[in-house]
Amino acid sequence: MDTNFPDIRAYGGADAFLRACKPRTVLGMFTNKWTGLVLGALLDGPRRFGELRRMLDGITQKMLSQTLRAAERDGLATRTVYPTIPPRVDYELTDLGRSAIGVLRAIGDWASVHADDVIAAREAYDERAKEPVRSV
Template identity: 75%
Template sequence: MDTTFPDLRQYGGADAFLRECQARIVFDMFTNKWAGLAMGALLGGPRRFNELRRMLDGVTQKMLAQTLRALERDGLVTRTVYPTIPPRVEYELTELGRSASAMLRAIGEWSGEHADEMIAARRAYDERAARPVEPVRA
């Protein structure tokens, strides 16, 4: 089997390229746009649902609810319901969720540093793609 990435199974590690690999669950969660953004929003401390919804511009109520439920299921977020009328619900990162904060911060910093380059690359690509195809001349 020819791979460009080392096979970590021989070292007792994960191989996220394999469909059955449990590490892929984590990879899938962190590559979900709303999960990463929701966790980033929770880095500042507990937040209520509508506060998160206002922070995450463009997220629907349904998508935010699904995302928070998935993060809670994965042990990254806790949901606390306070016995008030109406009930007050807060979401907060767990210790496991906070342990991912360094990675989330690094992704955020990298994104901020390189967004202009990526946008320029997209524009250049789109301009090239819009041109008519010209035959290659030798």
């Protein structure tokens, strides 16, 4: 452990490097690339499943279902079923889900600013990976 930072675990503090750390389990919600996109798609109000699927280019029906189910389980979105034929189902952000939008926006802004840098780094890495391994 870096000695420049105090070990706050001794005082009951959180440490995201520990498996049992509560914030670490919550951070896992945002490691799925679709979570942020689904939450962003719900930002303007309730949406139906088909509408979300059309908005989110490249998402499969299965992945959208899993992501919406996880967002509902985590308290980020609600699912409302209307007793019509066929049944109508709307998804909407909860207050907790709306509170995460600022963080997601910041990540999106960073990605927009640095996308070219990341793509260039990937391409350079891939080119280096093609070179034969040389002994040192």
